[in-house]
Amino acid sequence: MNFIIVGCGRVGTELAYRLFQKGHQVAVIDQVAAAFNSLPTDFRGRTVEGEALASDILRRAGIEQADGLAAVTNSDSLNVVVAHVAKTVYHVPQVVVRNYHPRWRALHEAFGLQVVSSTSWGAQRIEELLYPTFAKCVFSAGNGEVEIYELSVSETWHGHTLQDLLHAGQCLAVALTRAGKAILPSSEERLEVGDILHLSSTMEGIETLRERLKASQGR
Incomplete structure (x- = not known):
């Protein structure tokens, strides 16, 4: 596949090299020639020096044949404009934009672009890791607005229903694994010690569940 990376900073360098290693054709655009020095010496993609809006x-980077473009500079305004042009003018099938400052994330989303906000997502993951471990995040959707957590059922909840545990639908059960077999559980499923639950939840929902589990341990 043919990919264009706009911005050869830390993110752009890592992304370009990952795609190159997987056998894709990669072109990297940056307006500063020295930025290409950060690419590994065995990188064999193309480098194009110049203003990405030109x-x-x-x-020259091959946008008319591109299967995907990622705008990952540290300028939110440049990222959104380049991505919008790629999507609406050149009809690039897959366009992803990096959000550098969370304040401007809404601007990216207003253009209907796929957005990755490393600052927002990173802050949320660090916050989660600061809490005592009771549920492990195994998948993060979007920029962390919804995540999948893995939870092992303790003796406190043995015999209770899934509805008792989740209460008011703030978390949704994705799967329940018992003795190595996974099922799609109903709300009336009675829990057993050692059951593994995979739950879909927002940060607020998992925090509420965390508090409920903490309170139940004090019974």
């Missing part, structure tokens, strides 16, 4: 630069 149509001739985009064409």
Whole structure:
């Protein structure tokens, strides 16, 4: 596949090299030639020096044949404009934009773009890791707005129903694994010690569940 990476900073360098290692054709655009020095010496993709908003630069990078473009500079305004042009003018099938400052994330989303906000997501993951471990995050959707958590059922909840545990639908059960077999559980499923639950939840929902579990341990 053919990919264009706009911005050859830390994120752009890592992304370009990962795609290159998987056998894809990669072109990296940056307006500062020295930025390409950060690419590994065995990188064999193309480097295009120039302003990413210039149509001739985009064409030199192969945008008319591109399967995907990622705008990952440290300028939110540049990222959103380049991504919008790629999507609406050149009809690139897959366009992803990096959100550098959380304040401007709504701007990216207003354009209907796929957004990755490393600052927002990173802060949330650090917050989760600071809490005592009771449920492990195993998958994060979007920028962490919804995540999948893995929870082992303790003796306190043995015999209770799934509805008792989750209460008011703030978390949704994705799967229940018992003795190595996974099922899609109903709300009336009675829990057993050692059951593994996978729960879909927002940060607020998992925090509420955390408090309920903490309170139940003090019974």
